[in-house]
Amino acid sequence: MNPVRGSLAALALCLPVLASAGAVDDFLAFTGSASSATARFEQQVIDSRGRVVDKAAGEFAFSRPGKFRWAYALPARTLIVADGARLWIHDEDLNQVTVRPADRALSATPAALLAGRGDATAVFTLRDAGAKDGIDWLEALPKEKDTGFERVRVGMKARVPVAMELEDALGGRTVLRFVDFRPNAKVDPALFRFTPPKGADVLDESARTPAAKKP
Template sequence: MLTGVGPAHAVDAIAQLRQFVAATRSAEGTFEQTVTARSGRKPQQAEGRFAFSRPGKFRWEYELPYQQLLVGDGQRLWSWDRDLNQATVRPIGDALGATPAAILFGQGDLDQDFVLTDGGTADGLAWVDARPRKAEGSFESVRIGLLDGQLKRMEMRDNFGQTTSIRFVSLQVNPAQDASRFRFAPPAGADVIGTP
């Protein structure tokens, strides 16, 4: 249910997001993801685990319905597809840019890359709408849902009319992180696309 909110709430939701980004240097937890196409085809469901340490270090691991691993080591982004025995690597700056991932894993300067506006309240969450300042990449906008200063949901709309919704089932803020979680070495015999 969507309800109208006044300017005080707008400041509150955006302030919650800024505070979360400023105070969260690392996090880990589990997520559920739903991808919905404008065409109306059946939504795609996935779930997995994640961890990050700012800036640029993260591990995003899909466990169901297929296994895929994304690892950012601060300089490179690795994408590992176990079924294909294939790893793709590219510079992390090219991969993050002004994307939804930059909100979680980037430098933390939201206003440099995004225009933030009040997104109202829905589903018991305060929402912030973020649009990239530069039209680059394939995404159009992202909505961030927070509750009591904690990140609960992200909804990303891409330029093809597809919406990806991520629900953070669990999220632990600022845990100690083992640096080895953010390194990736392709297994022997794997195809590697890109230059490590």
């Protein structure tokens, strides 16, 4: 499975306020009013030389607190589901499932920006990053080490997220563009439940001792 996709799922809706206008205000208005959302996304992974090395597309949904579904449809089918307690990552091509504790996997990750449980002041520093092409940007800097990324930028337009950019320690970037973002959309709770398919290899990292098994 693409490691970038794992980091996204493994990729805190409320962030500390260090600026008072533009993207910060819009983001806080969104986080304060949207208990759920759905959208489609397009993703590009760009290396430090500016070359596009991977493209993907899919759709996601979230329901606060702490539940989300991130489904890659192209080029490979990968499903990431957080049910509030556990994070499930299913590589459909390999029929492999990884299970992790949701709190540990998501506490300081970009995925938590959209479906977090609450205030992330302890793990992020936030600042307004200006506007470009009609999009207001904010920048989130993780306080924790070894998060897998150096910074996250979120683009806001009409008070909803329309873009997200992740920069890693080597200068690579993952760029996400959101399409048809619908705050407070009605979401079927079944989307946030996951049962490993028959015959799947399951690595349960939520247990004290990770073990592989076939259900």
